[in-house]
Amino acid sequence: MSMTQRKDQPDVTREQLLRAAADLILAQGLQAVTLDAIARRAGVSKGDLQQHFQTKPILLDALFDDATQRFAGAVAAEMAKDPDANGRGTRAYLRVTVAAPADDGEAHVMRSLIGLMLFDSEVRELWSSIWDESREAQLSPQELESPELTLCRLAIDGLWMSDLLEQRTVSGPMRAGVILRIEALTRKAPGVPAGLRHDGSRVPEE
Template sequence: MSKAYHRKKQPEAVRQQLLEVAAKLSLEKGPGSVTLDAVSQAAGVSKGGLLHHFPNKLSLMDGLFDDLTAKFDRALAERMTADPEPHGRFTRAYLSACFDAQDEQERDGWMVLTTALLSEPHLRERMRRWTEDRLTRHVGTDSSPDAVLARCAIDGLWLADLLGAPVLEPMQRQVLREKLIALTHS
């Protein structure tokens, strides 16, 4: 009987590790550095193991998209559940989730995905559909011009943060947050 050590298979942990490594490679060395060989090597996973989860680079980016939007959807749902006022609830949840995003790995993932969105039509279409779906669901409560303005403002701040534009001081951020939240109540 062999006494060789056998690692317990943890496919979700391996999948998450591959996504994190791909994001890290892209941030450190640029999107062109994200090859299946480079990701599998940096993750310490065989190429076959990577191909089991992601058969090509586009599926890796799709996996990153799915992972990030699922986390964002959970954050939105938590905030909406805690908000007793229906009018503007989705927009307030959206604002809060964007303002509160602190997880470095998640932020790195969004930075990589944003770069990919600019160059990959397939991912842009997925993002458009994801956004359209959420706005359609909440059209009755969150379609006022003020709600649209608030969401566009936070999208701009979010993009500026991802691109490393000059950062607002904490007090300025808080004032901006309060003003945008106030728009959702009108």
């Protein structure tokens, strides 16, 4: 694609740059993501890149937003395939995170960005509310108020953190068994009746 064509298609160039950044994370890790490296991989000049993303933090913010939207889309797609409404959002969250194949590129990029958020306090302050809102937006009030399903999501987060840190304390068969157990629990978890909180108290009427 020529430079003229790129200027006529700014969205294509932006997507191209974000894809190049994600590919770099997959191939070399987050530390390899520099503006120069992204420009080379995307086949554009650094000046062209900086028309979209002036600094690395701005680019990473955009990449996180893009990855979060893709993640939300994947969760929504899993929910649409699940006929069982009870625990549906939590099961979809399970399948898109820890149950994703090891070679799932999108999941790997998301893990890398979440890792950056966890270990960089400045980034965490910027991204944590976006991440929390994205996850919770697809959960029903009943799921959010269910202690059993909250326990399942905390277990999912724990497994995901184990993957992120590349811990080997859980064997492959054990990990697979835990995932199956979590999914089974999401189907057995009772919903919270409308008008009640998880502690049994009533929600005040507006």
